[in-house]
Amino acid sequence: MRSTQPQKKMPLGLLGAALLIVGSALLVVSAFLFPPLWIAAAIAGTGLLFCAAYGAYQLKVRYKATPPVPASIASLQPERTESVDVEAAPVAIASSQRINPFMLAERHGSAAPISVQTLLNLPEETPLSVCMAACRKQLLLWHPDQNADLRQLSDEKRTRLCDTIEFWLNVRNVLAETNAETCYIKLPNTHHAIQPNLSSDPAAARWTNIIRRCDDILAGYDRMGQRLTQLGHSYQQLGHRQEYIRQQHAEIRQQHTEIRQQHAEIRQGYAEIRQGYAEIRQQHAEIRQGYAEIRQSQERSGRAIKQLFLAVYKHIIRKHEKHTREEQIKNGRRFSFFEQRRTPEEIQQVGTQLDFQAREAKTRRHSF
Structure with a gap:
């Protein structure tokens, strides 16, 4: 039984090659033409290319749809040579595998x-x-x-x-x-x-092969439908997961927004705390300054009190010294049988001793 497929492939192949050459030539020539002719040539060349591609696709489908059928007969087989004996070993290995x-x-x-x-x-x-x-x-x-x-x-x-x-x-x-x-x-x-x-009718054998091939294609389409259904379920699950992920992303963004707001509030609180610390430091500085002023006033008051005390003490000492001197002078002029009469030199010496005692008392007061 001979196959008529090669006789059908050759004219379609030549026609597709011719269309491809003409379309390519039109596309090349269209680059050097004016715009209206360029548009027409481009459309014609594209159409011819599509025709050539469609012819090649039909040849491919026809070649796949028809199983290989032996085209030669026993009388046309070539004579056996030594090369056939050399190739017999791979054939035997393939048949054993x-x-x-x-x-x-x-x-x-x-x-x-x-x-x-x-x-x-x-x-x-x-x-x-x-x-x-x-x-x-x-x-x-x-x-x-x-x-x-x-x-x-x-x-x-x-x-x-x-x-x-x-x-x-x-x-x-x-x-x-x-x-x-x-x-x-x-x-x-x-x-x-x-x-x-x-049957020896090649058309019947061809249609039988076509029907079997169609059954295989339908079975393949059924399997593809099952796979597409599985893909649909997978896409639905993926869509649910993506929706869940979007919700999670929205919640995460909301949480990030809340965290940013909290960070802003914390920064504002830190700024207020720093401002409070600055005010406290300023108050501490003012308090230290007040303490320093109080110390200075206390020192001035102490010095004034000391000066006043020294002045009063000096006044009392002077008054006492004056009274003592007057008493001594008065006693020195008065005659008494019980007291020894002092000369003016002795009276001056007693005054000198009193002055020395006054200076020593003043030195002791300053030492406090």
Whole structure:
């Protein structure tokens, strides 16, 4: 059964290349034209570029939608050479490394659950990241474009190959969606295997492949819907968390505002306290000054009292001395049988002694 895909790819590819070249040329030429023509050329070139991109996208989708089908027949196969014998060893190694899920289903039971580590012949403690790498390796080992021994197959073997590739794709998707440490895979059902397409009509085979591909796409869309639902729930939870965080931020800002107000009040209180301390210091200075003035007044009063006391004492001493002198003089002139009569020299000597006693008394008073 031949494939008609290459005959459809070539005209579309040439048309896309031509549109791309023309659009690029128009965009380059538009830089040297006048403004109205420049606008028209830019619009036309952009449209041609979009057409080329759309054609490339359609080719990519058509290439992915149709599985690889052997295009050559046995009569057109090249003759075996020594290089074929040299390449036989890698092919044998690849075939020995492949894991056939249908053989495992016949051994363990149809549709039986099995751990992904057992499926890939790995230890049970192997992490899922290593299992994902091993699954990708199985996809490469079962891919017809990467393995020459899988290109020339009968319809039944080709159908089984497609089922095997689909099984490993499902295993990869399950591993990508699983977050747990262990993962169990259900083996394929060998009792309800898809019957091979024995029709020789290429259109029927193509539509069968398209329908199967559409089923796979719908299943993928269902999985995407589930993931989107989970993402929606995650976004809702994230929104609730963000709202809670916003409330917390608002409360924190309010608390910061209150703290700033309290700091301002505390600073104002400190300023008032400093002002009170300054007033107290000023009052202390005034009190010290008053004490100093009081001491000075007390000293002046003490000096005045001392001077007054000394003046009174001097006056009393002088009065007493004068009275004593007068008495002595009077007694010196008076005749008495009981008192010895003094001469003027003795009277002067007594006056000198009295003066000395007065000076000594004055010195003693100043010593206090």
